[in-house]
Amino acid sequence: MVDTFDNTAGPLTTESGAPIANNNQSEAAGKGGPLLIQDQVLLEKLAHFNRERIPERVVHARGAGAYGKFTVTADVTKYTKAAFLSEIGKETETFLRFSTVAGNLGAADAVRDPRGWALKFYTEEGNYDLVGNNTPVFFIRDAIKFPDFIHTQKRDPYTGSQEADNVWDFWGLSPESTHQVTWLFGDRGIPASYRHMNGYGSHTFQWTNAEGEHFWVKYHFKTDQGIKNLTAEEADRLAGEDPDSHQRDLRESIEAGDYPTWTVQVQVMPAAEAANYRFNPFDLTKVWPHEDYPPIEIGKLELNRNPENIFAEVEQSIFSPAHFVPGIGPSPDKMLQGRLFGYGDAHRYRVGINADQLPVNRPHATEARNGNRDGYAYDGRHGGQKNYEPNSFGGPNETGEALWAPIEVNGPTGEWETPRHSEDDDFVQAGDLYRLMSEDEKERLVANLSGNIAGVSRDDIAERAIANFAKADEDFGKRLRAAVEALRK
Numbered sequence: 001m002v003d004t005f006d007n008t009a010g011p012l013t014t015e016s017g018a019p020i021a022n023n024n025q026s027e028a029a030g031k032g033g034p035l036l037i038q039d040q041v042l043l044e045k046l047a048h049f050n051r052e053r054i055p056e057r058v059v060h061a062r063g064a065g066a067y068g069k070f071t072v073t074a075d076v077t078k079y080t081k082a083a084f085l086s087e088i089g090k091e092t093e094t095f096l097r098f099s100t101v102a103g104n105l106g107a108a109d110a111v112r113d114p115r116g117w118a119l120k121f122y123t124e125e126g127n128y129d130l131v132g133n134n135t136p137v138f139f140i141r142d143a144i145k146f147p148d149f150i151h152t153q154k155r156d157p158y159t160g161s162q163e164a165d166n167v168w169d170f171w172g173l174s175p176e177s178t179h180q181v182t183w184l185f186g187d188r189g190i191p192a193s194y195r196h197m198n199g200y201g202s203h204t205f206q207w208t209n210a211e212g213e214h215f216w217v218k219y220h221f222k223t224d225q226g227i228k229n230l231t232a233e234e235a236d237r238l239a240g241e242d243p244d245s246h247q248r249d250l251r252e253s254i255e256a257g258d259y260p261t262w263t264v265q266v267q268v269m270p271a272a273e274a275a276n277y278r279f280n281p282f283d284l285t286k287v288w289p290h291e292d293y294p295p296i297e298i299g300k301l302e303l304n305r306n307p308e309n310i311f312a313e314v315e316q317s318i319f320s321p322a323h324f325v326p327g328i329g330p331s332p333d334k335m336l337q338g339r340l341f342g343y344g345d346a347h348r349y350r351v352g353i354n355a356d357q358l359p360v361n362r363p364h365a366t367e368a369r370n371g372n373r374d375g376y377a378y379d380g381r382h383g384g385q386k387n388y389e390p391n392s393f394g395g396p397n398e399t400g401e402a403l404w405a406p407i408e409v410n411g412p413t414g415e416w417e418t419p420r421h422s423e424d425d426d427f428v429q430a431g432d433l434y435r436l437m438s439e440d441e442k443e444r445l446v447a448n449l450s451g452n453i454a455g456v457s458r459d460d461i462a463e464r465a466i467a468n469f470a471k472a473d474e475d476f477g478k479r480l481r482a483a484v485e486a487l488r489k
């Protein structure tokens with residue numbers, strides 16, 4: 001939503017509003033002569049053009065967004081006091097930005113890559129952002145590894161291309177990635193569109209009820225359009241023929257009134273069960289099997305309005321895992337904890353210190369009230385009001401109520417590994433996922449992986465990567481080794 005004005009009539013003007021006589025010929029010193037510095041129309045236009053781009057997102061640069069609404073369909077007040085979840089039937093405005101991860105701003109949509117799922121709820125207690133993916137798990141479990149991981153997904157400093165060597169070297173040396181990589185190279189690795197995939201909060205989050213009791217939750221958004229995927233061959237063709245396939249599909253379906261919807265579910269774990277659960281519930285490389293914590297349906301998400309201006313509303317949109325509301329908070333997941341810093345910092349660099357106040361980013365159902373002021377592109381919204389607290393002239397007051405319940409900690413500080421629970425290792429859930437697949441799916445998985453691993457230049461790197469899959473499931477490893485060897489002959 002942007003404040004617009006009528007730009008369809010009246011004289012063409014400069015930025016300062018002066019009428020422009022000629023927008024097609026620049027001013028020259030005599031017929032056929034060089035240009036004049038007094039031609040401010042030309043100079044202003046060229047200078048503005050040079051500054052049209054802001055830095056693209058360091059990851060998830062390529063994306064598309066739409067507005068919509070979230071509707072509560074179940075009573076969850078025994079788990080959380082969040083006001084937007086307080087009664088059945090309650091609606092909250094939302095904005096969702098989908099994305100791919102590794103590609104640059106102009107990259108094709110139909111590629112094998114996780115899809116980002118960044119959802120903003122404009123609640124009456126402030127904006128709540130859930131910045132997830134279409135996958136329930138992730139490649140690594142500690143934020144300190146994220147920049148290294150992303151460097152292997154992006155362009156190599158020497159070749160300028162994505163390199164199989166870097167990708168498989170890192171994954172082979174990071175066995176905790178085996179689960180997510182098995183997922184990514186399986187059938188769901190290339191969704192047919194943004195509408196035909198699920199979304200996940202992925203991390204574990206904390207919900208706190210009005211009595212102060214807390215719970216650990218995971219979010220699932222199940223597509224009502226049905227899951228649809230592309231094979232590697234279909235994707236290769238589509239990426240060439242229609243690089244904007246996902247973006248176009250989303251916009252056109254909303255334009256046609258065919259609004260995509262998702263059924264929203266949560267898995268809820270009582271706080272006391274976390275310590276002895278068979279998997280560490282704060283390890284992002286693991287799911288909570290549904291037989292342990294069955295998903296409970298809590299709402300419906302619908303997308304029903306396209307942005308009017310992609311730059312203003314999508315490129316400048318910002319989402320932060322640190323944007324919580326009362327009753328919802330972080331877990332001690334080391335990835336989530338790192339992200340609580342990473343996003344706000346990226347926004348201040350990429351969009352600027354007043355990014356939170358742009359129309360798409362600011363709270364829509366309440367106001368941001370504090371003493372923060374000024375900086376680049378400050379719009380003066382606070383007028384002459386006092387900019388400090390406490391003050392004797394009236395103004396916003398602190399509430400004394402924490403958004404979330406305290407998290408228990410124990411032991412000395414240290415660079416500790418994420419603790420392992422009774423059934424934790426890096427491979428168990430990757431093996432379970434493989435064994436769940438049909439024979440056809442296993443074949444496609446092995447073909448997708450082997451085609452990729454075969455591009456590695458060193459045998460030791462390929463072998464280390466294959467060994468991780470063999471640890472997940474012996475048959476998986478055997479078939480993959482044979483397929484890679486056949487391709488590398």
Ligand code: HEM
Nearest residue numbers: 057060097116117118132133138143146202338339342346
């Ligand atoms: C510690 C690990 C991570 C770090 C440091 C990190 C950092 C970042 C940064 C800096 C951006 C760009 C933000 C911007 O410029 O506006 C970004 C975007 C994004 N990240 Fe992460 N990320 C991490 C892990 C994850 C995980 C685990 C997920 C999903 C479960 C995820 C989902 C996303 C999404 C969906 C976006 C795009 C947001 C948008 O549409 O604007 N990231 N990430």
